[in-house]
Amino acid sequence: MTTHEQRPAGFGTRAVHAGQDLDEVYGAVVPPVHLSSTYAPVRVGELRRGYDYGRGTNPTRDALQTQLAALEAGVGEDGTPHALALTFASGLAAETALIMGAAEPGTTIVMGNDVYGGSYRLISKVLAKWGIRHAVVDMGDTAKVAAAVESAAAQGPVMVWLETPSNPLMKVSDIAAIAEVAHGHDALLVVDNTFATPYLQTPLALGADVVVHSTTKYIGGHSDVIGGALVIKDPELGAQVQFQQFAAGAVNGPWDAYLTTRGLKTLGVRMDRHQANAQAVAEWLAGRPEVTQVLYPGLPDHPDHELAARQMRGFGGMVSFRLAGGAAAARTVAESTRLFQLAESLGGIESLMNYPAEMTHASVAGTELAVPDDLLRLSVGIEDAEDLVADLEHALEALAG
Numbered sequence: 001m002t003t004h005e006q007r008p009a010g011f012g013t014r015a016v017h018a019g020q021d022l023d024e025v026y027g028a029v030v031p032p033v034h035l036s037s038t039y040a041p042v043r044v045g046e047l048r049r050g051y052d053y054g055r056g057t058n059p060t061r062d063a064l065q066t067q068l069a070a071l072e073a074g075v076g077e078d079g080t081p082h083a084l085a086l087t088f089a090s091g092l093a094a095e096t097a098l099i100m101g102a103a104e105p106g107t108t109i110v111m112g113n114d115v116y117g118g119s120y121r122l123i124s125k126v127l128a129k130w131g132i133r134h135a136v137v138d139m140g141d142t143a144k145v146a147a148a149v150e151s152a153a154a155q156g157p158v159m160v161w162l163e164t165p166s167n168p169l170m171k172v173s174d175i176a177a178i179a180e181v182a183h184g185h186d187a188l189l190v191v192d193n194t195f196a197t198p199y200l201q202t203p204l205a206l207g208a209d210v211v212v213h214s215t216t217k218y219i220g221g222h223s224d225v226i227g228g229a230l231v232i233k234d235p236e237l238g239a240q241v242q243f244q245q246f247a248a249g250a251v252n253g254p255w256d257a258y259l260t261t262r263g264l265k266t267l268g269v270r271m272d273r274h275q276a277n278a279q280a281v282a283e284w285l286a287g288r289p290e291v292t293q294v295l296y297p298g299l300p301d302h303p304d305h306e307l308a309a310r311q312m313r314g315f316g317g318m319v320s321f322r323l324a325g326g327a328a329a330a331r332t333v334a335e336s337t338r339l340f341q342l343a344e345s346l347g348g349i350e351s352l353m354n355y356p357a358e359m360t361h362a363s364v365a366g367t368e369l370a371v372p373d374d375l376l377r378l379s380v381g382i383e384d385a386e387d388l389v390a391d392l393e394h395a396l397e398a399l400a401g
Contacts, residue, residue: 011071011199012268018075019066019261033258034059056246060254061087064261065229068219071198071264072211072231083204084238086245087229087257091194091214092118093250094228098210099123101244102188102237103159105131108152111161112139113369114169116192117361119161120369136368139166139173140304146181158187162208165195165308168320168356168377170295172304175311179207188237194218194347199271200314204233217347218317221263221270227252270349270382274317277388278380282319284389290329290396292374295320318346319378327373329399330355334376336395339388346379351388353378 009017020031039051051057069081076082088094099109109123113136123134133155137148139162152158160182164173175191182189190210191203197218203211213219215227232238245251252260275298282296297308298315308315323329333353334342340353344360354360357373364370380388 009075014070014075015067015267016265018070018079018081019063021063031060031063033254035254054254055249055251058251058254058257060261061252061257064252064257064264067261067264068198068213068215068229069231071267072193072202073204073233074202083231083233084235084242085229085231086238086242087215087227087252087260088245089228089250089252089256090226091212091216091228092122094212094214094230095119095122096127097244097248097250098190098212098230098241099127099132099159100130100248101241102210103132104157106133106156107131107159108133108135108155108157109159109161110135110137110145110148110152110187112163112166112171112173113137114166114171114371115161115163115369116167117356117363117369119163119192120367121363123161139164139178140171142174142177142181145178149181149185149187153185153187158182158185160187160189161192162189163192163195164201164311165297165316165318167195167318168295168354168361168371168375170297170302170318170320172297172308172311174307175201175203175206175208183207195316195318196312197267197271197316199268200275200316201312204231206311209233209237215260215264216345218271218274219264219267219347220260221267221347221349222259223345223348223350225256225259225263227256227260271314271317273382274380275314277382277385278317278319278378279315280385281378281380281388281392285319285321285392288396290324290399291321292324293322295322317380319380320375321378322372322374323376323399325374325399327357330357330374330376332398333392333395336398337391338394339383339391340378340395346377348379349382351379351381351383351391 065085069085073083191208211231213229354377356371361371
């Protein structure tokens, strides 16, 4: 029997307490938000607890970074996380810092053929001007991934960029197998864990080198703050990217950091409700004649169901589905719901519906990453499941009328 002090803290406990030190001055149980942009030293060359200027360090941002690292990587006996977390003004700012800090001109980024449109735009259009190349492959086929990585490695350094589950086609890829492929060619494996969150999936434990988050989504959880994060296993790589964070300066402000850390404390509770509702919605949609396909890893007929059950601790809150009536039907349904709001983004407590072909993935239209125009993506919120089903039933009935 281990003692209380030796027992590793569970996810919910780390979410509430990691980085959240009691205020030493007033005893506030919620740490204060440090809005100051600059800090007075004790004397020249002697900083107070290492703080001098807000672009480099801020106590509120540091608290969030500690909290996030503790959830993605776990902590040691002294409570110190096993990895470094860095937070940014947006998910794309985090991705830019990682690539600029860890890659070099001539690096090929091997990415999935349904990667998030914003990531594809950043890599293929913005960073391409700085000598970053890209290759696209079906990340669900490990043999094809291996061939793509080998081909890219013959030309120079490689970085493998993996989303699982993917956005919006909900493909699940084998993180451990792809990590083995990547490391066999001295390539970094980066996993976008935005959909799964550290509550449902911990890629670093499966061999990934870096985890990426849009903290705007489930981590913030309330559709009221933009942010991004990296969690990096190797200290040397972490130092490189941390320098990029400081030098380029796309950091999140203290108020944004506070809102994100507040949301992160309830992540586990919210994800339980998100995925319970998503399962109910997916099962209901699967029985509708207007729907030709439901893409949700929690359904037994999903091609990656067994992998998801093995690799994840739950199936998440995102559901995509395709309609028999094509693009016209998708548009009609998207514009006929009452609870599901037609909007960009995902992961908030309210349910959202997205038409990826012309919204989140418009930037990949006409490419091999183009999204089917009969597909809708749902971010299933925490409302009552029966109300969400009734809302979708009302929208599908609009197709008949």
